[in-house]
Amino acid sequence: MRVLCVAEKPSISKAISQILSGGQFAVRSTPSKFIKNYDFDYPQTNAQYTVTCVSGHLTSHDFPETHRKWHSCDPFSLFDAPVETYISKDSKDIETNLTREARRADMLMIWTDCDREGEHIGSEVKRVCRKAKPNIIVKRARFSAIIAQQIHNAAQHPVELDQAQADAVEARIVLDLRIGAAFTRMQTKTLQDNIGQVEGVISYGPCQFPTLGFVVQRYVQVKNFVPESFWYIFLSLSRPNSSQGNVETEFKWRRVHLFDYDAAVVIYEHVMATPTARVTKVVETNTKKWKPLPLTTVELQKAGSRFLKLAPKAVLDIAEKLYNQGFLSYPRTETDQFDPQFDFMTLIEKQTVDPAWGAFAQGLQQGGFGTPRRGKNNDKAHPPIHPTAHVANLHGNEKKVYDFITRRFLACCSKDAEGSMTTVDVICGGEAFYATGLVVHQKNYLLVYPFDKWTGNQVPVFAEGEEFQPSVCEFREGTTTSPKYLTEADLVTLMDKNGIGTDATIAQHIETVINREYVLEEYEGGTKYLMPSTLGIGLIEGYGEMGLEKSLSKPHLRREVRSCLRVGLVKMVAVVDKAVDRTEHGAGLQRDEDQARHACGKHRPVSRDVRARPGAV
């Protein structure tokens, strides 16, 4: 029996060949320069194996010539237009290889990733192979990790391809295309016809718009924020500390603060009548700062933005490059738990030669190792991101990303930081206050992972029952502060939580809304914030006015959507128009704009003001 195995990408075809053949395989080149065919015998099932792969999806989808040109049809007809499925130019070589190999095989075994897209890619492979050899037996290998026992098990107990999952992906592909193309053409045309300043394409995408929506939502929250005053009692004591001399310890009010001025004053006056503090309780508890979870793609992008100041897309691009050079494991993973059989020690050993963290890695070998925490996510396809080799000659951002991933891995393999927390409770004038102090005893993982901070502030020694006169007991006023604009890390979190895009595409969507100038980047104190442009706000407000939720649940769906869209687009035009008006007459705006441009490091043409920062309101 000849079995043709097809994986989703080159790394997987190589890895399963290694395992199934025990390293004894022959390599053949293929018409595609990225892809190799591996041949070997697999006596366990009495078969001759050839393992090859595709490179993601084999097919592309688009409208036929009659509907491909923008002005060839009414955008609404795109919902009924035929959609063609074809092998893209880049995939022709892969198709040729599959066709040749399928002809001489009795069985096709699909080894794509065990996720929904993998099921669809499997169905694409099946179609090509069935065309080459109609009676080929088709099976699906199910595996959750590249681990010998699992791979053998998958090869010996194949299942069926899940056509329902593949169909679901096909439906998603076609819907995204129809909706994206129809809405993009329609809104671009409508806005261009009605607002002179609009140039270029105004795209609509089912991921782009929710992404933009988060940015606008936060902008509205900031804009509508009204500060509120509150009042509180500030209590502190200066007392000599064993090591640092006189230190001031602040005791926080258990009521935190009150928004009712009169009530706060009454309480304060009551305290001032007998302003002696008595210590009611001193509790010292052991506490830990947990080491980080194993690294997923989403976490890598958030950390990259927060700690390394790199855009999510940039971090992912670099990680992919390092993966292709063999330095990192596969960087697109949702998994934050290592397989119990994962070989940590071999990887730790490789890092012992590093000048910066080699000694720490040695410490892990000599008893410092702790099994990594297990998160809640497992995509059943890839392990958490980790270094697969030690590299010493990286520079710039590549070094930053590699260092971060390696430190994170070593931190995961270390132990939680340990310390003790002291809480001192006092009663002063009938009101409860408390002070807390932290002493770090064992830094453990923090030694290799400087991105987490856990600093101690010692409190002086207090004894239960002791009394003291506070150094300061004041009535103070504060105000609530406005929320901040979104950072890229915040946006990644929101998209991930709400299922907008996938781990591999979230960064792309953010880049898209920035490239289309729906979202602008602004810097404040070294942190990058995202805020919507006038156009971005107009688009979201316009769609908000359409009431799509309501109409989509009604019968006569198409007609409803159509009229809704028409009404919505008219409203959107009005909203954008008004926003442009504000921008043009907004005082002091030019200066802000120049600053924004300077910060972005790129110049926007003046004629595209609608894509600039919204006017002062």
Place this chain on the structure above:
DNA sequence: GCAAGGTC
């Protein structure tokens, strides 16, 4: 000139 999802 449109989308989002794979991957190189």
